Amino acid sequence: MSEERRLEVLRAIVEDYVQTREPVGSRVLTERHGLGVSPATIRNDMAALEEAGYIAQPHTSAGRVPTDKGYRLFVDRLAEVRPLSVAQKRAIETFLSEAVDLDDVVARAGRLIAQLTGQVAVVQYPSLRLSGLRHLELVPLGDRRLLVVVITDTGRVEQRFLDAGAGPGGPSDGLELDEGTLGELRARLNAAAAGKRLSELAAAFARVVDSVAPELRPVVQGVADLVVETLGEEGEERIVLAGTANLARADMRFEQGLSPVLEALEEQVVLLGLLTEMAADGVAVRIGHENRLDGLAETSVVASGYGTDGDTVAILGSVGPTRMDYPGTIAAVRAVARYLSRVLPS
Amino acid sequence: MSEERRLEVLRAIVEDYVQTREPVGSRVLTERHGLGVSPATIRNDMAALEEAGYIAQPHTSAGRVPTDKGYRLFVDRLAEVRPLSVAQKRAIETFLSEAVDLDDVVARAGRLIAQLTGQVAVVQYPSLRLSGLRHLELVPLGDRRLLVVVITDTGRVEQRFLDAGAGPGGPSDGLELDEGTLGELRARLNAAAAGKRLSELAAAFARVVDSVAPELRPVVQGVADLVVETLGEEGEERIVLAGTANLARADMRFEQGLSPVLEALEEQVVLLGLLTEMAADGVAVRIGHENRLDGLAETSVVASGYGTDGDTVAILGSVGPTRMDYPGTIAAVRAVARYLSRVLPS
DNA sequence: GCTTAGCACTCGGACGTTCCGAGTGCCATC
DNA sequence: GATGGCACTCGGAACGTCCGAGTGCTAAGC
Numbered sequence: 001m002s003e004e005r006r007l008e009v010l011r012a013i014v015e016d017y018v019q020t021r022e023p024v025g026s027r028v029l030t031e032r033h034g035l036g037v038s039p040a041t042i043r044n045d046m047a048a049l050e051e052a053g054y055i056a057q058p059h060t061s062a063g064r065v066p067t068d069k070g071y072r073l074f075v076d077r078l079a080e081v082r083p084l085s086v087a088q089k090r091a092i093e094t095f096l097s098e099a100v101d102l103d104d105v106v107a108r109a110g111r112l113i114a115q116l117t118g119q120v121a122v123v124q125y126p127s128l129r130l131s132g133l134r135h136l137e138l139v140p141l142g143d144r145r146l147l148v149v150v151i152t153d154t155g156r157v158e159q160r161f162l163d164a165g166a167g168p169g170g171p172s173d174g175l176e177l178d179e180g181t182l183g184e185l186r187a188r189l190n191a192a193a194a195g196k197r198l199s200e201l202a203a204a205f206a207r208v209v210d211s212v213a214p215e216l217r218p219v220v221q222g223v224a225d226l227v228v229e230t231l232g233e234e235g236e237e238r239i240v241l242a243g244t245a246n247l248a249r250a251d252m253r254f255e256q257g258l259s260p261v262l263e264a265l266e267e268q269v270v271l272l273g274l275l276t277e278m279a280a281d282g283v284a285v286r287i288g289h290e291n292r293l294d295g296l297a298e299t300s301v302v303a304s305g306y307g308t309d310g311d312t313v314a315i316l317g318s319v320g321p322t323r324m325d326y327p328g329t330i331a332a333v334r335a336v337a338r339y340l341s342r343v344l345p346s
Numbered sequence: 347m348s349e350e351r352r353l354e355v356l357r358a359i360v361e362d363y364v365q366t367r368e369p370v371g372s373r374v375l376t377e378r379h380g381l382g383v384s385p386a387t388i389r390n391d392m393a394a395l396e397e398a399g400y401i402a403q404p405h406t407s408a409g410r411v412p413t414d415k416g417y418r419l420f421v422d423r424l425a426e427v428r429p430l431s432v433a434q435k436r437a438i439e440t441f442l443s444e445a446v447d448l449d450d451v452v453a454r455a456g457r458l459i460a461q462l463t464g465q466v467a468v469v470q471y472p473s474l475r476l477s478g479l480r481h482l483e484l485v486p487l488g489d490r491r492l493l494v495v496v497i498t499d500t501g502r503v504e505q506r507f508l509d510a511g512a513g514p515g516g517p518s519d520g521l522e523l524d525e526g527t528l529g530e531l532r533a534r535l536n537a538a539a540a541g542k543r544l545s546e547l548a549a550a551f552a553r554v555v556d557s558v559a560p561e562l563r564p565v566v567q568g569v570a571d572l573v574v575e576t577l578g579e580e581g582e583e584r585i586v587l588a589g590t591a592n593l594a595r596a597d598m599r600f601e602q603g604l605s606p607v608l609e610a611l612e613e614q615v616v617l618l619g620l621l622t623e624m625a626a627d628g629v630a631v632r633i634g635h636e637n638r639l640d641g642l643a644e645t646s647v648v649a650s651g652y653g654t655d656g657d658t659v660a661i662l663g664s665v666g667p668t669r670m671d672y673p674g675t676i677a678a679v680r681a682v683a684r685y686l687s688r689v690l691p692s
Numbered sequence: 693g694c695t696t697a698g699c700a701c702t703c704g705g706a707c708g709t710t711c712c713g714a715g716t717g718c719c720a721t722c
Numbered sequence: 723g724a725t726g727g728c729a730c731t732c733g734g735a736a737c738g739t740c741c742g743a744g745t746g747c748t749a750a751g752c
Contacts, residue, residue, distance in 0.1 A: 002723090025715050040725050043716070061715050061732050101505055103584075139481045139497060149495065149503060151485065157495065157503050159447055183529060238449075244590060245608035262591035348694090371744050386696050389745070407703050407744050 009045045011078040023063030068288035082327040102155035114243025116332035119320030125238040126154035126313040264295025275315040278303045288322045304337040357424040369409030414634035428673040448501035460589025462678035465666030471584040472500030472659040610641025621661040624649045634668045650683040
């Protein structure tokens with residue numbers, strides 16, 4: 001009973017099951033995959049594989065089905081990379097390069113993954129915390145309110161309102177924040193902050209605060225606080241989904257129904273946590289119960305980071321049933337992550 | 347056979363069916379709703395209602411089920427408005443007012459509707475075409491590229507790249523778009539455009555183009571074109587969904603499965619078209635086949651416009667099975683639309 | 693003229709039984 | 723160690739029966 005053949009049997013089971021969605025028995029295994037031994041032999045191997053926890057029987061007198069552990073072994077040792085076709089690669093490249101802005105880039109990446117994998121795509125916007133500041137804009141709204149617009153070097157644009165009259169020691173009622181004053185502030189703040197990461201920003205702003213006229217300090221401080229808060233805020237991470245309809249396709253029966261799956265996907269905070277955990281070099285795979293979320297117990301997640309110059313600024317991936325085409329999904333996710341990194345504003 | 351009682355019977359059928367999800371027969375009708383007549387009488391009325399197309403039998407020896415036409419009559423003439431509780435209203439108000447920016451407002455509105463109706467929420471971002479321009483920002487990116495940021499009076503922020511060297515008669519290679527020049531342009535453009543709607547913008551910009559130094563004209567023209575294009579572009583309309591998981595709940599069986607429903611909801615362009623069609627004073631209802639989308643043949647859409655000062659700038663609504671609680675859904679959609687209008691930046 | 697009681701009729705779905713075949717584990721043999 | 727043979731299990735399809743909800747119709751009643 002060679003160890004090698006046993007693995008071969010596992011691979012055959014996984015591939016067959018992924019394709020047919022039926023528990024696979026010893027006979028079809030010998031017929032459809034050229035294993036060159038008899039069903040009885042296979043049965044012995046299967047018994048061993050079941051003993052070791054790689055496969056299981058839904059019920060007596062049914063074929064075998066891979067377990068999470070079985071898929072894990074398959075992904076780690078048995079799956080062969082299957083590169084995309086040239087046509088597919090070109091399609092990805094052109095589709096992404098036609099995007100008009102960051103929203104569009106992210107949306108297109110999602111649609112690509114959903115389409116290539118036939119599953120649900122998850123794409124995180126470039127994280128604000130990992131982005132540098134490109135430009136800071138102050139827009140007077142009248143009534144002493146300011147609109148602060150933060151533009152990052154990853155292309156995100158965030159806006160916040162600031163009540164310039166608020167806070168202790170706010171400017172006296174007579175203070176005018178005219179376009180000239182604002183322009184000066186804008187120039188100074190931008191000069192101090194350009195290109196800086198969150199960790200360096202607070203200090204840079206502090207120096208600006210000290211350098212302006214005393215009556216302006218509260219306002220500048222307010223702006224500085226708001227910017228730091230905006231870039232650092234956990235809640236501002238954003239995720240988009242695509243291809244949810246794929247989950248409802250007939251060939252995607254989930255044991256527990258898809259309610260829990262959809263619910264898990266809607267919990268953006270939790271989902272984000274899962275993705276963040278998965279950040280790693282290259283593509284990471286979480287199978288079934290490996291991701292702790294109950295709703296995703298019957299699903300696997302294939303994810304990869306992306307970002308300019310090897311800097312990971314966010315994560316994207318594909319979610320599907322544990323019984324998914326791992327090689328294909330991994331190839332698709334990797335390809336989209338790569339092209340996305342290339343297209344991002346640098 | 348009074349006309350009045352017949353309508354009463356229809357109302358009872360709709361209400362009972364919505365609640366129980368079972369075809370309703372003549373007996374339970376007399377028992378559960380105080381109609382004061384015998385089952386046989388009801389049967390006569392039912393035969394008439396069926397003849398007129400308001401109800402139907404799934405099969406012989408089953409009770410009756412309302413048709414789309416029946417729901418329509420119910421909504422138009424029989425449904426009583428059921429105002430939300432004070433607690434609910436307060437919850438809406440506080441939850442919306444805690445939003446930190448437009449994205450957050452829209453997302454929260456969606457979650458509210460999804461939660462109040464137990465269905466899928468659809469919320470459109472304030473339409474760019476219906477928004478006025480609040481502020482225009484020009485950010486130099488070096489290499490003669492500009493980032494043009496458009497901020498509307500509805501709070502949306504859009505960004506576009508502009509290659510200032512492109513186009514016929516572009517600036518000579520030596521031309522520097524320094525901060526000073528840009529500042530001047532920014533001020534002029536904003537002065538010309540502030541508060542203007544799309545229709546008036548082109549003319550206003552044209553005057554600015556004429557007033558600047560000849561070598562700057564191509565750049566200014568480029569910015570003007572880009573802004574007009576951005577505000578006018580159909581593709582830039584945005585929609586978010588919330589509560590998709592509600593569709594998968596056990597009590598939401600669709601005849602055709604929910605695949606077509608999810609697919610229809612993912613087709614943002616088509617969905618947007620549907621919502622736009624529904625724009626009207628107050629809340630509009632589309633029942634079953636009334637909305638032409640095949641995927642939504644088994645669903646109804648309840649939608650309402652929202653916007654400051656009675657100006658409708660976008661639409662939001664709820665999508666659920668035709669067998670939905672119309673009074674409750676209508677009340678929820680209307681309430682959220684109202685509070686949203688109040689919270690929007692004015 | 694509308695309402696009602698009575699009654700024959702229909703039909704979907706629940707329930708019980710049978711039957712079949714896929715698939716297994718084990719054992720003796722090669 | 724691999725294989726053929728064999729008894730065994732069990733899920734699910736197929737089929738028949740039965741029951742009751744619900745109907746439409748007719749004739750009698752208010």
